[in-house]
Amino acid sequence: xxxxxxxxxxxxxxxxxxxxxxxxxxxxxxxxxxxxxxxxxxxxxxxxxxxxxxxxxxxxxxxxxxxxxxxxxxxxxxxxxxxxxxxxxxxxxxxxxxxxxxxxxxxxxxxxxxxxxxxxxxxxxxxxxxxxxxxxxxxxxxxxxxxxxxxxxxxxxxxxxxxxxxxxxxxxxxxxxxxxxxxxxxxxxxxxxxxxxxxxxxxxxxxxxxxxxxxxxxxxxxxxxxxxxxxxxxxxxxxxxxxxxxxxxxxxxxxxxxxxxxxxxxxxxxxxxxxxxxxxxxxxxxxxxxxxxxxxxxxxxxxxxxxxxxxxxxxxxxxxxxxxxxxxxxxxxxxxxxxxxxxxxxxxxxxxxxxxxxxxxxxxxxxxxxxxxxxxxxxxxxxxxxxxxxxxxxxxxxxxxxxxxxxxxxxxxxxxxxxxxxxxxxxxxxxxxxxxxxxxxxxxxxxxxxxxxxxxxxxxxxxxxxxxxxxxxxxxxxxxxxxxxxxxxxxxxxxxxxxxxxxxxxxxxxxxxxxxxxxxxxxxxxxxxxxxxxxxxxxxxxxxxxxxxxxxxxxxxxxxxxxxxxxxxxxxxxxxxxxxxxxxxxxxxxxxxxxxxx
Numbered sequence: 001x002x003x004x005x006x007x008x009x010x011x012x013x014x015x016x017x018x019x020x021x022x023x024x025x026x027x028x029x030x031x032x033x034x035x036x037x038x039x040x041x042x043x044x045x046x047x048x049x050x051x052x053x054x055x056x057x058x059x060x061x062x063x064x065x066x067x068x069x070x071x072x073x074x075x076x077x078x079x080x081x082x083x084x085x086x087x088x089x090x091x092x093x094x095x096x097x098x099x100x101x102x103x104x105x106x107x108x109x110x111x112x113x114x115x116x117x118x119x120x121x122x123x124x125x126x127x128x129x130x131x132x133x134x135x136x137x138x139x140x141x142x143x144x145x146x147x148x149x150x151x152x153x154x155x156x157x158x159x160x161x162x163x164x165x166x167x168x169x170x171x172x173x174x175x176x177x178x179x180x181x182x183x184x185x186x187x188x189x190x191x192x193x194x195x196x197x198x199x200x201x202x203x204x205x206x207x208x209x210x211x212x213x214x215x216x217x218x219x220x221x222x223x224x225x226x227x228x229x230x231x232x233x234x235x236x237x238x239x240x241x242x243x244x245x246x247x248x249x250x251x252x253x254x255x256x257x258x259x260x261x262x263x264x265x266x267x268x269x270x271x272x273x274x275x276x277x278x279x280x281x282x283x284x285x286x287x288x289x290x291x292x293x294x295x296x297x298x299x300x301x302x303x304x305x306x307x308x309x310x311x312x313x314x315x316x317x318x319x320x321x322x323x324x325x326x327x328x329x330x331x332x333x334x335x336x337x338x339x340x341x342x343x344x345x346x347x348x349x350x351x352x353x354x355x356x357x358x359x360x361x362x363x364x365x366x367x368x369x370x371x372x373x374x375x376x377x378x379x380x381x382x383x384x385x386x387x388x389x390x391x392x393x394x395x396x397x398x399x400x401x402x403x404x405x406x407x408x409x410x411x412x413x414x415x416x417x418x419x420x421x422x423x424x425x426x427x428x429x430x431x432x433x434x435x436x437x438x439x440x441x442x443x444x445x446x447x448x449x450x451x452x453x454x455x456x457x458x459x460x461x462x463x464x465x466x467x468x469x470x471x472x473x474x475x476x477x478x479x480x481x482x483x484x485x486x487x488x489x490x491x492x493x494x495x496x497x498x499x500x501x502x503x504x505x506x507x508x509x510x511x512x513x514x515x516x517x518x519x520x521x522x523x524x525x526x527x528x529x530x531x532x533x534x535x536x537x538x539x540x541x542x543x544x545x546x547x548x549x550x551x552x553x554x555x556x557x558x559x560x561x562x563x564x565x566x567x568x569x570x571x572x573x574x575x576x577x578x579x580x581x582x583x584x585x586x587x588x589x590x591x592x593x594x595x596x597x598x
Contacts, residue, residue, distance in 0.1 A: 009069065012069055013069060013072050013073045013076060014076075015046075016039065016046060016069065016070060016073035017073045017076045017077050017080065019035065019038040019039045019041065019046065020035055020038070020039075020073060020074060020077045020108070020111070021077050021080065021081075021097065022034070022035075022038040023035025023036070023037065023038040023039070023111070024077070024081075024097070024100075024104050024107045024108050024111065025096075025097050025098050025099075025100040025104060026038075026100075027100060027101040027102065030110075031107040031108070031110050031111040031114075032059075032110075032111055032114050033057055035111055036049055036057035036058070036059045037051065037057040039059070040057055046066075048060045048061065048062050048063065048066065059120065061119075061120070062120045062121070067120075067121055067122060067126075070115070070120070070121060071121050071122070071126045071129070074108070074111075074112055074115075074121075074126070074130060075129070075130060075133060077108060078105070078108060078130060078133055078134060078137070079133075079137070081095065081097055081104050081105050081108065082105075082137040084097055085105075091141070091142050091145065092105055092134070092137060092138050092139075092142050092145070092146070093105055093106060093138070093142060093145035093146060093148075093149065094145070105134065106149060108130075109130065109131065109134065109149060112126065112127045112130045113127050113153065113156060115127075117156065123160070123164075124156075124160035124163075124164060124166070124167045124170075125164075125166055125167075125170065128160075128166075128167060128170035128171065128174070129170070131149075131150060131153075131170075131174055132170060132173060132174050132177070134146055134149075135150075135174050135177050135178055136177065140181055140182065140187075143178050143181060143182060143187075143190065144190055146178070147178055147190065147193065147194060147197075150174065150197070151193070151197055154197070154200065154201060157171060157201050158201050161201060161202070161203075168202065168206075171198075171201065171202075172198070172208055175194050175197065175198055178190075178194055179191060179194055195209075204400050204401075205397055205398070205399045205400055205401070207397045210389075210393055210397060211393075212393055212397070214334070214338070214390065214393070216255060216256070216257065216334070217255070218255050218256065220255075220303070221251075221252075221255070222248055222251040222252070222306055223306055224244075224245060224248045224249055224306060225306065225307070225308060227239055227241035227244050227245070227308050229241075231308050231309075232309075233308065233309050233310065233311045233312035233313070234309050234310065234312065234313060235312045235313070237312050239308045239309075239311050239312075240279075240311075242275070243275060243276070243279055243311075244308055244311055245272075246271075246272035246273075246275045246276055247272075247276050247311075247315075247324070248306045249272060250269065250272050250273060250276070250327075250328075251327075253265070253269045253272075253331065254327045254328075254330070254331050257331050257334040257335055258334070258335075258338065260331075260335070261335060261346070261350070263347075266350055266353075270353050270357070273328060273357060274357075276324070277357075277360050277361065277364060279315060280315070280321060280364050281364065283315050283316060284316065285316055285317075285318050285321070285368065285369065304320055304323075318368050318369055318370075321364070321368050322365065322368055322375070325361050325364055325365050325368070326365075326379060328357075328361050329358070329361055329362075329379065329383060332354050332357060332358060332361075333383055333386060333387070335350070335354065336351075336354055337386075337387055337390050337391075338390075362376050362379075362380065365379060449488075450488070452488050452489065452492050452519065452520070453520060453523060455484070455485065455488050456485065456488075456512065456515070456516055456520065456523075458475040458481075459474070459475055459476050459485075459512045459513065459516055460516055460520070460523050460524070460525070462474045462475060462476070463513060463516065463524065463525055464525035465525075475512075476511055476512035476513060482512070485512055485515075486500055489515060489519075492519070493519055496510075496515055496518055496519060499514075500515065
């Protein structure tokens, strides 16, 4: 790039930077709208930013050759804001430039994320580069605010990481930059939040945070002092120099477990470990009984002093015992299950030593208050998980993601795929009784439903007085028959079905005889039809009410086909016909007067 071109580039970048700063500090609009409006006024530097006729600012697609210019201007604006915040002695993430009402740097970062999301800048590298610059420009005291903004952008980061590996590496750089600058002692909470954040946004099989080679932390060393003869502790008791060197000398073996596999060092470590376990078994636990130390209750990681004068107190401290015993278990497991690219190297004698030491350590854990059994069980479960974890890392962290299972091929009609055992002989029989489930939907033809005329045939027959059926023996009084008849009537004539139900307002419910008169008048036996004027008590006793007799026209029609020659055919009489004698509907009456039926 020539000098003239560099000068033009710097001029355009300076113009865009001023427009960006003007939009960021504008209070009456969002950073995107205000910046677009400011960029539209810089027509030479940003011809792709315009204002519509209705006054709405519009940011057209930024051409590829102008994207580096826009990204460079955004970074210049961030540096300018950081320098202004230092001059004003204000925190970076809360500084309001030129008296703005809102913090300027978060508004600038919001603008960058919007531009990146809408592909106005390179996605997602431009936005992550600006976030990385903000993390570098922030002081240690301001790291919490920078990370809070990063944490609030989790949904955007997840999408970016899922699409581009570059977003993953940029996020790791930002988080590692913050972790390196933070103290794990004074900012333990923030360090934990950063680690949880990485575990949240990174894939489950991400290898960057799994300690792939199984490296131990060797940064902390524990000094072991010389114990002259006659040294006493704070209680005035003599200090066991051999026990003191064994207790604190094992810390070096715990830091370098793989170096301890040397036969000479291994024998020394096993001897010292047995000596400390024997002392734990002999000495009572006087401190921490019932509640433990306050540091353990708060979950604070402590580093114990190794002064010989504290020896008596520390051997009786339940918290120190637990720390030491858990360290010993981790040491033995690292020797038994080495990390990646490390050979086990355990000789048969060393394997026997590990198998004999582990039960002793768990026994001491169980007898150490508080909740010794529960604590020992939890530690044992964690050790088992660690075995699987190390095995997964030794296999180069294979992905947990599996391809979707292929759908089984659709079976041809009439065939069925092999079935699993349903656990019961009857269930298996029911499941396999058909070769195709569609067959089970086909119901075999049922018995044809009777017509209403056929179903009510018993009622019609019993309505004839010549059948000599007593009232109490008629089918219409059978509850089951009534229920089935009502179902048939409901299918044919719903209003008639309603009349069969119990009514109100003094109305009398209909019975099946009434249904025959209403729906099947042609099937009513002639003898069951009363003659005009014959409404005596005998007919009423036979269950024939006024409603069943019908109109005079119907009664005249029913008397036309008279049975058994009630009146002489073709003979007419001018005299009014005498009323026929009332018929008795009981068997006894019919049997006593047989002439009445002829």
